[in-house]
Amino acid sequence: xxxxxxxxxxxxxxxxxxxxxxxNPYAATNKSYKKQAKAYAKSLRAxxxxxxxxxxxxxxxYWVGTTNFNLRKxxxxxxxxxxxxxxxxxxxxxxxxxxxxxxxYVIGRDGKVYQMLxxxxxxxxxxxxxxxxxxxxxxxxxxxxxxxxxxxxxxxEMITSLIAVLGKLKKEHGIPAExxxxxxxxxxxxxxxxxxxxxxxxLADNGFGLWFxxxxxxxxxxxxxxxxxxxxxxxxxxxxxTVPKYTLPEHFNPLDALRIIGYDVRNPEAAVRAFKIHFxxxxxxxxxxxxxxxxxxxxxxxYL
Ligand SMILES: [Zn+2]
Numbered sequence: 001x002x003x004x005x006x007x008x009x010x011x012x013x014x015x016x017x018x019x020x021x022x023x024n025p026y027a028a029t030n031k032s033y034k035k036q037a038k039a040y041a042k043s044l045r046a047x048x049x050x051x052x053x054x055x056x057x058x059x060x061x062y063w064v065g066t067t068n069f070n071l072r073k074x075x076x077x078x079x080x081x082x083x084x085x086x087x088x089x090x091x092x093x094x095x096x097x098x099x100x101x102x103x104x105y106v107i108g109r110d111g112k113v114y115q116m117l118x119x120x121x122x123x124x125x126x127x128x129x130x131x132x133x134x135x136x137x138x139x140x141x142x143x144x145x146x147x148x149x150x151x152x153x154x155x156x157e158m159i160t161s162l163i164a165v166l167g168k169l170k171k172e173h174g175i176p177a178e179x180x181x182x183x184x185x186x187x188x189x190x191x192x193x194x195x196x197x198x199x200x201x202x203l204a205d206n207g208f209g210l211w212f213x214x215x216x217x218x219x220x221x222x223x224x225x226x227x228x229x230x231x232x233x234x235x236x237x238x239x240x241x242t243v244p245k246y247t248l249p250e251h252f253n254p255l256d257a258l259r260i261i262g263y264d265v266r267n268p269e270a271a272v273r274a275f276k277i278h279f280x281x282x283x284x285x286x287x288x289x290x291x292x293x294x295x296x297x298x299x300x301x302x303y304l
Contacts, residue, residue: 029095037118071120076134076141076179077169077208078126078186079162081148081193082106087114090147100124103143105165111157113165119173129186130264137186142169150195159199166208178303180208181262181278188274189267196281212279212298217291218245248297254288257300 024030050059080103082090087108094102094116103125106114117123125143134140144165148154169175180203183191204211222243225236254272255265263271276284279299280292288296 026091026095033117037121040121073173074119074140074142074169075173075175076131076137076181077166077175078137078141078143078181078183079194079198080125080143080145080183081150081154081195081198082145083150083193084147085149087112087147090145091116094145103145105142105144106147107144107158107161107165108147109155109158111155111161113161119169126183126186128190129183131181131186131262142173146194146198148194150193151197153197154194154199159202163203163206163208166203166206170207177204177207178210182274184274184277185263188264188270192273192277196277196284198281200278200281210299210302212295212302216246216294216298219243220245244294246294246298248290248293252293252297254293254296257296260300261303 047063047065050056084090084093087106090106091114093099094106102116102123104115104117104119104121104123106116108114119142122138123143124138125145126137126141129135129137131137144162146154146158146162148158166180170177170180182198182200183193200209201211203209219242222241223238224241226239228235228237255268258271258275259265261275263274265271272288273284275296276282276286276288276292279295
């Protein structure tokens with residue numbers, strides 16, 4: 001009797017702690033996750049051997065495994081908005097094999113975080129994308145989907161949770177600040193997420209992503225000599241003038257700057273739009289203004 005009671009208690013506690021009992025609506029797909037994870041674990045445990053067929057090669061006399069290694073780790077975080085209407089809808093989408101899309105984390109409007117995949121595994125969130133010379137962002141990144149329809153604000157609870165997740169990822173994997181970017185950044189011709197309503201500056205203030213210097217568009221007062229008077233009168237007039245604090249170098253090329261930051265500039269309008277979605281967050285379909293070029297120049301120097 002006592003044993004049965006203990007077993008029931010263990011089961012209850014297990015359900016409470018792991019949320020993995022029969023009440024979990026994803027029990028069937030979780031089983032599929034475990035099966036796949038087990039197959040990968042088996043492959044990792046196997047002793048490496050030469051392939052058979054076309055690419056075979058002579059092997060050494062005995063197998064020697066190194067003692068010095070760990071798992072490959074993610075070095076980028078890609079932030080998305082789901083363009084869906086609920087977390088539940090996204091969880092469903094990411095557990096249907098036919099959709100072929102997934103992400104490591106899904107964060108709800110209420111701030112609840114669903115980690116759907118181990119950080120060391122490869123999720124399918126980036127699609128055809130490029131950042132610098134990196135053409136397989138899925139292999140080197142963590143994908144985070146925010147439950148947001150694309151035209152609404154990102155609630156505070158969601159951003160608070162996101163910042164906590166990013167803090168954990170940055171610490172655990174040593175991800176550099178500049179490698180926290182958005183889906184539109186890595187796929188400018190195809191994607192516009194997260195939307196211009198996403199608080200990138202707040203993230204940058206917390207160490208995730210870069211931001212331009214606040215004073216980059218400041219003006220300052222200067223004294224300038226203006227030659228006046230009749231010919232032969234050498235007395236110049238001193239005038240106060242407002243001039244931009246920073247100016248662009250003479251041969252500044254915005255597309256080169258975007259490329260050095262990481263943008264794929266094969267479609268220049270798309271690259272400018274992605275940059276504006278992230279850093280200007282306004283009027284994203286227009287070409288760069290002079291002020292926006294100053295912001296770009298300021299940022300580009302941080303990426304050098
Ligand atoms: Zn996306």
